[in-house]
Amino acid sequence: MGRIVWWDGKFIDYEEAKVPILNHSLQYGSGIFEGIRSYRGKKTYIFRLEEHLDRFFNSMKIYNMPVRFTKSEVREAIIELLRKNNLGDSYIRPFAFYNDDKIGLSVVGKPASIYIAAVEFGKYLGEKESISIKTSSWRRINSTVLPVKAKASGNYINSILANMEAKLSGFDEAILLDQNGYLSEGSAENIFLVKKGVIYTPSMSDSILEGITRDSVIKIGKFLGYEVVETEIPREDIYTSDEVFFSGTAAEITPVTNVDGIQISNGKIGKITREIIDTFSKIVRGYSDHFASWLTEV
Ligand SMILES: Cc1ncc(COP(=O)(O)O)c(C=O)c1O
Numbered sequence: 001m002g003r004i005v006w007w008d009g010k011f012i013d014y015e016e017a018k019v020p021i022l023n024h025s026l027q028y029g030s031g032i033f034e035g036i037r038s039y040r041g042k043k044t045y046i047f048r049l050e051e052h053l054d055r056f057f058n059s060m061k062i063y064n065m066p067v068r069f070t071k072s073e074v075r076e077a078i079i080e081l082l083r084k085n086n087l088g089d090s091y092i093r094p095f096a097f098y099n100d101d102k103i104g105l106s107v108v109g110k111p112a113s114i115y116i117a118a119v120e121f122g123k124y125l126g127e128k129e130s131i132s133i134k135t136s137s138w139r140r141i142n143s144t145v146l147p148v149k150a151k152a153s154g155n156y157i158n159s160i161l162a163n164m165e166a167k168l169s170g171f172d173e174a175i176l177l178d179q180n181g182y183l184s185e186g187s188a189e190n191i192f193l194v195k196k197g198v199i200y201t202p203s204m205s206d207s208i209l210e211g212i213t214r215d216s217v218i219k220i221g222k223f224l225g226y227e228v229v230e231t232e233i234p235r236e237d238i239y240t241s242d243e244v245f246f247s248g249t250a251a252e253i254t255p256v257t258n259v260d261g262i263q264i265s266n267g268k269i270g271k272i273t274r275e276i277i278d279t280f281s282k283i284v285r286g287y288s289d290h291f292a293s294w295l296t297e298v
Contacts, residue, residue, distance in 0.1 A: 041285020
């Protein structure tokens with residue numbers, strides 16, 4: 001854990017950063033957050049900081065959260081926080097919330113606070129080379145119920161249920177279907193399939209979070225010369241895929257070799273998955289000549 005956190009414009013000790021137990025966002029899930037990674041490579045870099053800041057501010061806008069800081073103030077705070085904590089590879093968590101301690105839902109007229117913390121971070125989905133996933137009996141929330149494009153705490157109750165069901169059934173992670181039964185995404189990851197050399201991923205209309213790693217994979221895939229298709233994907237297509245992998249800030253690119261007990265890619269990491277992982281790993285640590293604009297030096 002980084003010893004120092006940023007809270008509403010000040011750097012303070014982690015131990016001093018306390019909220020009341022009746023905190024609105026703790027009770028009702030009204031927080032907005034981001035998950036950003038930094039990597040130590042040639043130098044220390046934050047991966048796609050601008051896109052994460054855009055999504056953070058858009059999420060707050062969707063929820064009409066009164067923002068007291070500008071994007072550039074939050075950007076500077078994140079960079080300075082990493083300098084102060086001097087971490088290795090890290091996960092950065094900006095969190096906007098109502099630091100209120102009353103019973104009652106209404107947030108109209110209430111100010112929002114922002115904190116930013118950073119933790120040392122390795123692999124999210126365990127040390128195994130590839131993982132198993134289970135199709136959840138819970139459907140992915142959709143925009144008729146909650147804005148899925150906003151990265152809001154409350155959305156993750158849906159993810160937590162799916163992840164719990166998968167883990168209790170002996171799988172590493174869950175995949176959720178959308179309202180129409182098409183593939184949507186993992187509990188905190190986007191999903192990709194490879195069939196006959198073409199890369200497929202559910203489209204924006206399949207109730208997915210617009211993943212920044214997803215966008216990176218699409219761009220890397222095209223750069224490597226592959227056709228990348230964003231489309232509705234029926235559930236059964238995943239079982240007959242040559243390769244399956246997850247993308248996400250925490251998950252990075254995680255190969256999947258077992259879906260609902262059906263083996264994919266003979267249980268091995270597929271060639272295209274491997275190529276994308278290798279390219280991605282070089283880019284994030286500053287060892288590639290391409291996509292340099294995705295990196296912010298600390
Ligand atoms: C529900 C969900 N889907 C997908 C992702 C992947 O998005 P990103 O690549 O921007 O981290 C995340 C993680 O942020 C997530 O929470």
